[in-house]
Amino acid sequence: xxxxxxxxxxxxAPVAHFSSEQSCLSIDHFSLAYAGKVALRELTLxxxxxxxxxxxxxxxxxxxxxxxxxxxxxxLNESVTHSGQVTLEGQDIHDPQMNVTELRRRVGMVFQTPxxxxxxxxxxxxxxxxxxxxxxxxKRDDIIEWALTSAALWDEVKDRLHxxxxxxSGGQQQRxxxxxxxxxxPDVLLLDExxxxxxxxxxxxxxxxxxxxxxxxxxxxxxxxxQQAARVSDYTAFLxxxxxxxxxxTDQVFTNPRxxxxxxxxxxxxx
Amino acid sequence: xxxxxxxxxxxxxxxxxxxxxxxxxxxxAMGGLVEKQVQDAVFALLEGDTRLAEQVRDNDRQVNDLxxxxxxxxxxxxxxxxxxxxxxxxxxxxxxxTSDLERIGDEASKIARNAMLLGENGSAVRGLVxxxxxxxxxxxxxxxxLTAFARxxxxxxxxxxxxxxxxxxxxxxxxxxxxxxxxEDSRSITSVLSVMWVLRALERVGxxxxxxxxxxxxxxxxxxxxxxxxxxxxxxxxxxP
Numbered sequence: 271x272x273x274x275x276x277x278x279x280x281x282x283a284p285v286a287h288f289s290s291e292q293s294c295l296s297i298d299h300f301s302l303a304y305a306g307k308v309a310l311r312e313l314t315l316x317x318x319x320x321x322x323x324x325x326x327x328x329x330x331x332x333x334x335x336x337x338x339x340x341x342x343x344x345x346l347n348e349s350v351t352h353s354g355q356v357t358l359e360g361q362d363i364h365d366p367q368m369n370v371t372e373l374r375r376r377v378g379m380v381f382q383t384p385x386x387x388x389x390x391x392x393x394x395x396x397x398x399x400x401x402x403x404x405x406x407x408x409k410r411d412d413i414i415e416w417a418l419t420s421a422a423l424w425d426e427v428k429d430r431l432h433x434x435x436x437x438x439s440g441g442q443q444q445r446x447x448x449x450x451x452x453x454x455x456p457d458v459l460l461l462d463e464x465x466x467x468x469x470x471x472x473x474x475x476x477x478x479x480x481x482x483x484x485x486x487x488x489x490x491x492x493x494x495x496x497q498q499a500a501r502v503s504d505y506t507a508f509l510x511x512x513x514x515x516x517x518x519x520t521d522q523v524f525t526n527p528r529x530x531x532x533x534x535x536x537x538x539x540x541x
Numbered sequence: 542x543x544x545x546x547x548x549x550x551x552x553x554x555x556x557x558x559x560x561x562x563x564x565x566x567x568x569x570a571m572g573g574l575v576e577k578q579v580q581d582a583v584f585a586l587l588e589g590d591t592r593l594a595e596q597v598r599d600n601d602r603q604v605n606d607l608x609x610x611x612x613x614x615x616x617x618x619x620x621x622x623x624x625x626x627x628x629x630x631x632x633x634x635x636x637x638x639t640s641d642l643e644r645i646g647d648e649a650s651k652i653a654r655n656a657m658l659l660g661e662n663g664s665a666v667r668g669l670v671x672x673x674x675x676x677x678x679x680x681x682x683x684x685x686x687l688t689a690f691a692r693x694x695x696x697x698x699x700x701x702x703x704x705x706x707x708x709x710x711x712x713x714x715x716x717x718x719x720x721x722x723x724x725e726d727s728r729s730i731t732s733v734l735s736v737m738w739v740l741r742a743l744e745r746v747g748x749x750x751x752x753x754x755x756x757x758x759x760x761x762x763x764x765x766x767x768x769x770x771x772x773x774x775x776x777x778x779x780x781x782p
Contacts, residue, residue: 526763
């Protein structure tokens, strides 16, 4: 996919642009504040379909806030105000017509700490499916096998599907959570530091999974681990103080970033 | 985004600063040694100093050792630091540069071998004017390429790239004169052939200096200019076109 990289003539950031056919999520002049304190400032960027896009930046730069906003996780927090637009496949996610439950089915989310429900492995994956619609058991079993296989967990758990999910290791729990999200067939998967609590081998498994999943859906990854962003993402966006600093193909951001600020951050320099 | 020669000293990890600084220092030391090898080899040839020529041949081992040492340091930095952006480009540029410097060392060694052959021969040798001329030219290129590396100076690097084209022309014209010498006097063929090998070695030194200059542009600008047309590149690389 070719992103046209446009470096504007003044101080504007170098940002990759995608055509409306390539773009899955589109964020347009989006700002968000917690009790008047600005967390995201006039962000404009689009996330390409069937690609992995990484958001990097120091703590408090707004990357997780942005991820949560895409899933409308701030809805119940009354102190949060926002302006601007987020569109998913051309649909405004804040449109009153938009069903939040349906939005969250289409946009799955995985958090830093694995959060399996206190029930069996099988029931964890079946949970979303049961909420959605009644399915014959055979059909449901097929979907569960498919989801666990897609999450690269099937071979490890197929003989103990009815054991508690809490018996799994941290890495397996995280893949179970991903399987649970995949079962409802989302278009987008948001991953907020999905491997930061895992050991290196489990981390590599999650990263391999991310790579394999992009043929099925669009992935957005928030990570503190720069090498992880470099390893798995196709595009990287660097955020700082709630603003988008630089956004481009990962290959370029990690070999020859356009801005000194980005260079300093990814190479661990004092700014 | 261009970087400057102090870009690599601003990491939060001072140890990392030091490692990158050492890479540059060691590369410059290797460059200095190689420069001296070329200078001595040519001097030995022009002055018929076979002892100096022998010394050049012996010193080639030091050049090789430095290449191994610096490559080893680069491997360690890659494995332990996983450098990105300009840090990565520095390590890659240094690895490439050591390989070219080592090859220049080999060319100096070849020149020294021919200096020993010609020294043993004893008779008047044709073509030394050409050797003197081209050697001065390529030695300046090498010096400039190393200076450009030390100062991250892309303008100077581009000048070296330009000079290489001139050296190639001078080399062709020198070869034509030497052919004429051989045709005029068949007894001179052995010694003229030696001189031709020397010229060939010098021309290769120029090519390697050209490569070094290209790595400087890669390091500073992130632009890989190998196998590119110089005219088209200059506007992108030069500070003052």
